[in-house]
Amino acid sequence: MLVNKAAYGQSYSPYEGGYSVKEVVIIGGGASGLVAAIVAARRGAKVCLLERLSRVGKKILVTGNGRCNITNTQLKANCYHTSSEVYPIMGPIERFGYEETKTFFEELGIAFLVEGQKVYPCSEQATSVLDVLRMEAERLQVEILTDVKVTDLFYKKDGWQIVGEQGQTYASKKVIVATGGMANASLGCDGTGYNLLKRLGHQITPTFPILVHMLSSSPYCKMMMGTKVKADVKIEVEGKVMREDYGEVLFTEDGLSGPPIFQLSRIASRAKLEKQSAKVVIDLFKDISYDEMVSLLYERIARHPERSIEELFIGLLHKRIIVPVLKAATIVQIGRPCENLEYDEIARIATTLKGFTFPVEGTRGYKYAQVTAGGVKIDEVDLSTMGSLKAKDLYITGEVLDVDGDCGGYNLQWAWSTGFIAGESVSRNGVKA
């Protein structure tokens, strides 16, 4: 692989000579940019990839907690989201879906490990995924220029001029913008891609962080900090249940985390953006009804009437959540014998166990988010080519677009699919003018 540092103030241009002609420049060496580069180069295009960090694919390394949840066996439409109400967004996934992704990566050397619906590389190391992408890019002589932050992009005469932060320019026939969103800026994504595309006439729908920890002012979060419970979790916005998920919830000093919380965080983040009230309701006993819960409590009281109210729950609840549950149910004097509990107190406890409620004030934001929702308006892009409908010979891939997926491999799949299609499109009819 040709990896160069960008030279300060240098101008690289196929028109001015002195530098190899680049037919395709890809801005952003993340998941979608690397796949686009490989696909275009396999089809004979001379590809140059510009990456602002010192190495490509840094974000890939942290995906799936370092294991890289590469895709999902069930790529269903209801796992993808956009703010566009009418535009079908599944085209790229249908075109380059699970089977195609499996074949693509298997050919690169990645064996798939399927856990439920989630798919990981058999090595369970995200580095393997990045390694095979880099090795293939190297084999194909993709030129990778690192430490190049692109700050401007404009069309001049018969090609694109791409301007780096240090004033250097690059020229190419076709450009793919693969700059990602704004999640986890330390991994390279600070939203510059939106500005580049806005200046070219694209509309950017409101962005917000998703797949992220939720913030709650509930005092019980701090009391239960570090505790995990398996529970059914609902999110309500303005009193209406919007979505439900099941899994392990982690209580933290400032709120809630864990897979179901991440899954519902899109709704919390959007509610915050729209200044709507949101709350999370946790059912600690999803398999039994409210009435069965009340009966269960009476049975436990009958078995050990001498135990205190607090002791009544030992063996039923994690020890660290007993007092918070009782406080939330406004039970006082929890040291008294449980046989003293009145019916309405038992009813309040059962209500809390079936719906422990946490107001949600927002999320921990882009810094901690895995993905950005919102972005380049999707109906301004031809999803069969990933070509911009606003500018000629411009293609857009991945998270910078207004499409996001649930937690579970859906976002990388969107990056692989759109990268593949753009890579094919830029090399479809030959790239030379």
Ligand SMILES: Cc1cc2nc3c(=O)[nH]c(=O)nc-3n(C[C@H](O)[C@H](O)[C@H](O)COP(=O)(O)OP(=O)(O)OC[C@H]3O[C@@H](n4cnc5c(N)ncnc54)[C@H](O)[C@@H]3O)c2cc1C
């Ligand atoms: C902690 C974490 C865990 C995740 N885990 C998973 C998971 O397991 N499964 C899953 O499906 N998804 C996961 N995701 C989401 C997934 O990584 C992204 O959706 C995906 O990488 C987006 O691909 P992309 O090509 O659009 O952008 P990215 O992969 O983010 O790449 C964009 C690249 O562009 C570069 N860049 C940005 N601006 C410029 C510029 N102006 N000039 C030059 N270069 C620029 C960046 O440095 C970056 O390298 C995770 C994300 C995070 C943060």
